Amino acid sequence: MELINQHTKAIMEGCKERARAAGLSFTDESLEYIVTNRDLIELSPKVMIPTLYDYWVHDVEVLRGKGEYELYPHNPYETVINTRPPISFYNDNNPDWLNVMIFYHVLGHIDFFQNNLYFRHTWEYDFTGQALSDKRVIAKLRAEKGRWVDYILEFARSIDNLVGYHDELSPLFMAPETATSSRLDYYFDTFLQVEKKLPVGEYLKEVARYNDAIAQNREEGERIFFAEVTAKYPEMEAHFAKSQNVKRVERRDLMKFLIENSEFLARDENQWMRSVLEVVRKTSIFFQPQIRTKIMNEGWASYWHEKLFLVDDRIKGHEVDFARVHAGVTSMPRVGMNPYALGMRLMYQLKENGDKGKTGYEFNRLSDREERKRFDAASGKGDEYLFKIRSNYCDYLFIKDFVDQEFTDRYDLFVTGKRLDPQRMVWQYYVKSRDANDYRDMVLASLYHPPYIEIAPERGEEGMLYLVHHFEGKQLVSEYIANTMVGIEYLWGAPVQLETSEAVIEQQRGSAGREGVEEPEITWQRVVYTMKDKVLSRQIL
Amino acid sequence: MKDPEKYLEQLKAKGLDPEREARFREELAGAREISVSDRRGPFPDFSRGLYAWHDLAVLQDQERVPNPYQLHMKALDELLERDRQREKDGFPRKIRVGRLIKPGKGGKGKIVVVPSTEEEKFLHDPTIRPPGEGGSTGGSGKGEEGEVIGEQKVRETGEEPGQGPGQGEGEAHEMGASAYELGRVLTEQFQLPNLKEKGKKRSFTRYIYDLTDRNRGSGQVLDKKATLRKIVETNISLGNLPDPADMDPTRFLISPRDKVYRIFSQEKDYEPQAMVFFLRDYSGSMAGKVTELVATQHVMIYSWLLYQYAGQVESRFILHDTEAKEVPDFDTYYNSRVAGGTEVASAYKLVNEIVEKENLAADYNIYVFHGTDGDDWDTGGDKSIPELVKILTYVSRMGVTIAEHAGTQWTEVARYLENSGLLRDKPDLLRMDIMHEDAEEARVIEGIKRLIS
Numbered sequence: 001m002e003l004i005n006q007h008t009k010a011i012m013e014g015c016k017e018r019a020r021a022a023g024l025s026f027t028d029e030s031l032e033y034i035v036t037n038r039d040l041i042e043l044s045p046k047v048m049i050p051t052l053y054d055y056w057v058h059d060v061e062v063l064r065g066k067g068e069y070e071l072y073p074h075n076p077y078e079t080v081i082n083t084r085p086p087i088s089f090y091n092d093n094n095p096d097w098l099n100v101m102i103f104y105h106v107l108g109h110i111d112f113f114q115n116n117l118y119f120r121h122t123w124e125y126d127f128t129g130q131a132l133s134d135k136r137v138i139a140k141l142r143a144e145k146g147r148w149v150d151y152i153l154e155f156a157r158s159i160d161n162l163v164g165y166h167d168e169l170s171p172l173f174m175a176p177e178t179a180t181s182s183r184l185d186y187y188f189d190t191f192l193q194v195e196k197k198l199p200v201g202e203y204l205k206e207v208a209r210y211n212d213a214i215a216q217n218r219e220e221g222e223r224i225f226f227a228e229v230t231a232k233y234p235e236m237e238a239h240f241a242k243s244q245n246v247k248r249v250e251r252r253d254l255m256k257f258l259i260e261n262s263e264f265l266a267r268d269e270n271q272w273m274r275s276v277l278e279v280v281r282k283t284s285i286f287f288q289p290q291i292r293t294k295i296m297n298e299g300w301a302s303y304w305h306e307k308l309f310l311v312d313d314r315i316k317g318h319e320v321d322f323a324r325v326h327a328g329v330t331s332m333p334r335v336g337m338n339p340y341a342l343g344m345r346l347m348y349q350l351k352e353n354g355d356k357g358k359t360g361y362e363f364n365r366l367s368d369r370e371e372r373k374r375f376d377a378a379s380g381k382g383d384e385y386l387f388k389i390r391s392n393y394c395d396y397l398f399i400k401d402f403v404d405q406e407f408t409d410r411y412d413l414f415v416t417g418k419r420l421d422p423q424r425m426v427w428q429y430y431v432k433s434r435d436a437n438d439y440r441d442m443v444l445a446s447l448y449h450p451p452y453i454e455i456a457p458e459r460g461e462e463g464m465l466y467l468v469h470h471f472e473g474k475q476l477v478s479e480y481i482a483n484t485m486v487g488i489e490y491l492w493g494a495p496v497q498l499e500t501s502e503a504v505i506e507q508q509r510g511s512a513g514r515e516g517v518e519e520p521e522i523t524w525q526r527v528v529y530t531m532k533d534k535v536l537s538r539q540i541l
Numbered sequence: 542m543k544d545p546e547k548y549l550e551q552l553k554a555k556g557l558d559p560e561r562e563a564r565f566r567e568e569l570a571g572a573r574e575i576s577v578s579d580r581r582g583p584f585p586d587f588s589r590g591l592y593a594w595h596d597l598a599v600l601q602d603q604e605r606v607p608n609p610y611q612l613h614m615k616a617l618d619e620l621l622e623r624d625r626q627r628e629k630d631g632f633p634r635k636i637r638v639g640r641l642i643k644p645g646k647g648g649k650g651k652i653v654v655v656p657s658t659e660e661e662k663f664l665h666d667p668t669i670r671p672p673g674e675g676g677s678t679g680g681s682g683k684g685e686e687g688e689v690i691g692e693q694k695v696r697e698t699g700e701e702p703g704q705g706p707g708q709g710e711g712e713a714h715e716m717g718a719s720a721y722e723l724g725r726v727l728t729e730q731f732q733l734p735n736l737k738e739k740g741k742k743r744s745f746t747r748y749i750y751d752l753t754d755r756n757r758g759s760g761q762v763l764d765k766k767a768t769l770r771k772i773v774e775t776n777i778s779l780g781n782l783p784d785p786a787d788m789d790p791t792r793f794l795i796s797p798r799d800k801v802y803r804i805f806s807q808e809k810d811y812e813p814q815a816m817v818f819f820l821r822d823y824s825g826s827m828a829g830k831v832t833e834l835v836a837t838q839h840v841m842i843y844s845w846l847l848y849q850y851a852g853q854v855e856s857r858f859i860l861h862d863t864e865a866k867e868v869p870d871f872d873t874y875y876n877s878r879v880a881g882g883t884e885v886a887s888a889y890k891l892v893n894e895i896v897e898k899e900n901l902a903a904d905y906n907i908y909v910f911h912g913t914d915g916d917d918w919d920t921g922g923d924k925s926i927p928e929l930v931k932i933l934t935y936v937s938r939m940g941v942t943i944a945e946h947a948g949t950q951w952t953e954v955a956r957y958l959e960n961s962g963l964l965r966d967k968p969d970l971l972r973m974d975i976m977h978e979d980a981e982e983a984r985v986i987e988g989i990k991r992l993i994s
């Protein structure tokens with residue numbers, strides 16, 4: 001791979017100046033590479049990280065059938081890589097004006113990576129450097145352990161979507177002064193809520209009482225508070241002491257759980273497997289925020305490349321060229337979802353809302369449609385509002401909070417449905433709904449969402465690992481269950497069980513006439529899969 | 542086209558138990574799409590997820606570069622060796638061959654067999670929905686709620702590159718190097734059974750060299766018998782041999798032209814030719830894995846034939862539901878969508894018709910490979926069996942593959958084939974292989990062996 005030439009680099013630097021002046025913020029350094037097809041072939045299986053570890057599957061065609069987007073927490077063809085310094089990739093024959101547009105887009109992404117709080121855990125280190133050292137670790141292990149390294153890699157990758165990304169993120173935002181004693185945590189979090197099941201009102205009173213105690217006496221407040229608590233609930237201390245002895249078990253992060261608790265991995269001869277698991281886990285967590293901010297990220301970058309390109313004095317005469325490419329990127333498809341288009345329109349809407357002051361209480365209490373339309377407090381806070389959203393939101397919140405009827409009406413958005421007309425044997429595409437709630441639900445349902453699988457050690461028989469898949473309206477891909485569980489069983493060193501839900505599609509019997517045929521319905525049943533000695537069995541609960 | 546609904550009514554009139562009727566109806570309802578096909582109808586973006594959009598394609602027109610696995614891929618052999626090692630280590634096999642992609646342009650189906658694999662994880666399955674529901678996505682523009690904005694035939698064969706009329710007269714399928722490789726690997730394992738000498742032969746563009754030609758006067762090896770005969774002829778004509786009963790070789794006059802030599806020469810090698818019919822059930826019940834299995838098996842047989850008997854074996858492709866049709870090329874055969882009812886007899890009948898009309902039995906060794914999930918509305922095989930008997934009169938081998946759905950056993954086809962006694966009486970001509978829909982690659986290859994051994 002080659003760096004871009006000095007001429008092009010100068011254009012990039014010019015873009016940086018203008019982007020900074022508009023309010024974007026990013027580190028000074030960045031690396032821009034020219035990629036050829038051949039480079040892409042090698043880069044794409046490695047998620048565009050040139051230094052990612054080697055794995056034989058990268059050389060084979062990987063089948064991505066149904067629900068392609070669910071398979072990986074990343075897109076293999078990103079242009080910009082969130083590293084220090086950020087790396088981006090270009091064709092070698094882009095004209096200058098096009099590079100200007102792409103550079104602004106790229107700078108939008110870089111600004112997003114470096115300011116959005118969902119990327120907080122990636123800010124402190126250079127992932128390509130980390131990946132390089134991981135790659136060496138794996139290469140060294142492979143020299144010693146041969147194909148077994150590949151098996152462990154494979155098993156680790158088969159559960160790399162079950163990582164505690166949010167658990168990893170939240171401690172980073174914990175201010176040190178908010179740290180509270182474990183007694184206090186236990187009392188409010190567990191004792192009152194779980195054991196005593198206090199009504200909300202009572203609970204809040206208790207919180208207020210604590211706050212008062214602290215306010216009166218900063219040093220001794222907590223002690224005084226607990227003296228009263230013990231008078232009221234004499235059993236509290238004993239319960240607390242008991243709870244301290246129970247080791248807290250990781251429940252959501254299967255990879256971490258295995259690293260910490262698997263007796264098989266803890267054996268001396270298997271210690272090395274933990275390093276492999278760590279590498280895979282770290283890689284997965286690194287990519288998590290990227291897929292959780294796809295719409296925002298592309299919307300943000302498109303918003304800025306449009307804005308900045310149009311005022312750039314260097315590209316006079318290429319407005320039409322730009323318009324053509326830009327429209328291709330950000331036009332709303334008749335059917336389908338384009339994250340660039342959707343995200344950019346939302347950004348514009350929010351900017352307008354901010355400028356008109358449609359963000360506060362005064363606006364939100366209005367219910368009259370016309371009044372809402374006319375509302376304009378001319379507060380001019382659009383930019384500030386937009387930057388705040390860029391820092392604090394992910395796709396889920398972005399869509400959930402900001403897709404409303406005004407937005408969908410303005411851009412003529414609707415939910416497209418597809419249904420079978422059995423008489424004519426055609427699939428019909430039709431306008432299913434123009435209700436913003438339906439549109440929002442449809443977008444939310446298509447967002448990346450790994451299954452919520454909880455580890456429930458208390459439910460497994462002796463030595464068994466018991467996993468509970470919390471049902472959220474979708475079943476797991478059934479062909480994948482067996483092989484995934486083979487891997488988990490291996491890493492755990494003992495049998496594994498998975499409790500999950502499966503669809504039973506029932507054809508409604510009864511009237512055979514074509515008119516009155518009732519819609520077939522899906523009912524769900526709970527099943528348990530058991531993987532023991534690499535043999536899978538299934539039992540209906 | 543025969544209306545399956547009417548056909549179903551007829552069947553019902555003849556008496557049909559409710560369980561079966563319900564099953565047939567379900568099959569008619571079209572079931573799910575198969576993922577093998579990528580024909581996307583009027584709105585290609587419909588099934589394109591949010592995450593399929595990416596900067597390189599959108600901004601820089603840099604489309605996905607297909608992985609040219611041959612470049613840095615170890616040979617297929619080596620991959621399969623890795624897989625065998627997996628099995629020895631106690632893990633299920635992972636590499637699959639027999640997938641087909643088709644980057645070919647201009648109506649030529651290009652067959653590429655790719656070693657491929659899947660990375661299995663616990664993932665939500667977005668395709669689980671009531672039959673007849675096709676999912677939903679976003680849209681923009683005009684249209685009232687409920688308005689239909691586009692339609693797509695359930696069984697659309699599409700106009701995409703690599704599709705179209707397929708192979709024309711005399712034009713063979715282009716074949717990717719890897720398909721060839723696969724064929725080579727498979728060749729070590731199979732051979733067409735019962736090849737017989739038949740009428741019109743076609744040459745193998747292959748030559749053997751032998752001392753077959755004769756030349757008078759000069760050459761490599763003297764053919765003594767022929768030379769002597771020549772000498773006798775000459776002497777008779779010269780009147781030098783008055784009494785044939787009393788020959789005196791010492792008095793023979795020998796002319797140089799009498800010497801007959803054998804010389805080295807090129808010979809064309811002729812072999813009997815074969816016609817292979819591939820039959821595939823593409824009814825509604827075939828959705829999902831069973832189709833994949835049957836198609837995979839047929840890809841393998843096909844690429845093996847292409848390798849081993851190139852130019853000598855012709856292939857014909859037939860798809861059937863309640864009606865059979867011949868399709869022009871393997872690509873269409875492989876990629877057509879499923880829907881509709883099932884009647885196996887229709888396909889058998891079409892084979893008989895083709896064979897009769899084109900008088901194939903006289904000149905060709907005929908092989909028929911049929912893949913189905915074993916469902917047949919013609920429960921007792923009342924129509925299929927007579928057609929099958931007819932096929933068995935001329936065929937060199939017929940192989941029926943039944944890929945059973947989970948939870949089914951002794952499907953209709955399996956049952957009536959068994960009951961007909963044909964499997965027992967003509968083991969040399971008719972073979973049946975029943976596998977489960979979850980069968981692995983190795984099992985599929987095993988299946989081919991069973992069909993053609």
